[in-house]
Amino acid sequence: VIPEIDLPGHTLGILAAYPEHSCGGKPVRLANRGGIYKTILCAGKESTYGFLEELLGEVCELFPSEYFHIGGDEAPKSEWKTCPDCQKKKEELGLAGLEDLQGYFAGRVADLLKKYGKKPVCWNDLLQTKNVPEGMRCQYWTVEYAEQTAEFARRGGEWIYSDMFEIYFDYPYSMSPLKKVYETTPHFGKKPCGKDEGPVGMEACVWTEQICESESLEERIFPRIYAVAELTWSGRGKYREFEKRLEEGRKRTIGYPL
Numbered sequence: 001v002i003p004e005i006d007l008p009g010h011t012l013g014i015l016a017a018y019p020e021h022s023c024g025g026k027p028v029r030l031a032n033r034g035g036i037y038k039t040i041l042c043a044g045k046e047s048t049y050g051f052l053e054e055l056l057g058e059v060c061e062l063f064p065s066e067y068f069h070i071g072g073d074e075a076p077k078s079e080w081k082t083c084p085d086c087q088k089k090k091e092e093l094g095l096a097g098l099e100d101l102q103g104y105f106a107g108r109v110a111d112l113l114k115k116y117g118k119k120p121v122c123w124n125d126l127l128q129t130k131n132v133p134e135g136m137r138c139q140y141w142t143v144e145y146a147e148q149t150a151e152f153a154r155r156g157g158e159w160i161y162s163d164m165f166e167i168y169f170d171y172p173y174s175m176s177p178l179k180k181v182y183e184t185t186p187h188f189g190k191k192p193c194g195k196d197e198g199p200v201g202m203e204a205c206v207w208t209e210q211i212c213e214s215e216s217l218e219e220r221i222f223p224r225i226y227a228v229a230e231l232t233w234s235g236r237g238k239y240r241e242f243e244k245r246l247e248e249g250r251k252r253t254i255g256y257p258l
Contacts, residue, residue, distance in 0.1 A: 006071025034209030044085030103129030
């Protein structure tokens with residue numbers, strides 16, 4: 001199990017309990033639905049990093065994995081623009097913009113993880129910064145940053161393929177049918193990967209904001225997860241032959257659609 005705590009965005013749960021680590025320091029209402037919210041962790045307050053050190057230290061003890069995902073996606077910076085602490089930190093460091101401030105933030109988190117023997121992973125949103133932390137693995141999910149991901153790969157960066165239009169299993173079968181999943185070939189947007197640009201692996205994602213029942217969750221996962229498993233462990237073969245092998249899985253899994 002590789003844990004993920006998304007930072008600095010998607011942190012309303014943290015900030016509802018510890019509002020002092022937001023830019024405004026005011027009470028934060030807990031979200032009751034999925035979405036992207038403007039209130040995120042403050043990158044300028046030193047107390048933020050003290051809190052994160054305590055949090056990460058506690059969580060790292062629970063998971064023996066050498067990797068730890070720190071998120072980095074969907075982090076609006078509207079509050080950073082007006083926050084005196086964030087602006088002061090940006091000026092002190094001579095950063096060109098707020099994306100680079102997030103790079104600084106990620107670097108601080110990566111340094112904390114190193115203390116616990118962990119290697120950081122991030123979403124490819126973070127590649128907007130000029131100062132991606134050394135040794136960071138990147139997870140490609142959105143074509144919006146496909147060009148940055150390709151450049152990251154050309155520089156020798158390790159990355160994971162999770163294209164949202166191909167292997168996001170919260171999407172229905174009408175969008176990502178089994179055959180489409182099985183025929184997935186890693187690429188950067190419309191550009192195929194070169195021989196030296198390939199990912200270190202693939203990860204299928206299932207986000208459950210709109211999935212309320214365990215039966216629905218299993219239907220979204222199976223049998224598509226078998227296709228991803230074969231792609232990553234054995235490589236793609238002929239789809240018709242895969243369908244025959246799939247029957248063995250069908251005996252163990254009840255009610256999944258073909």
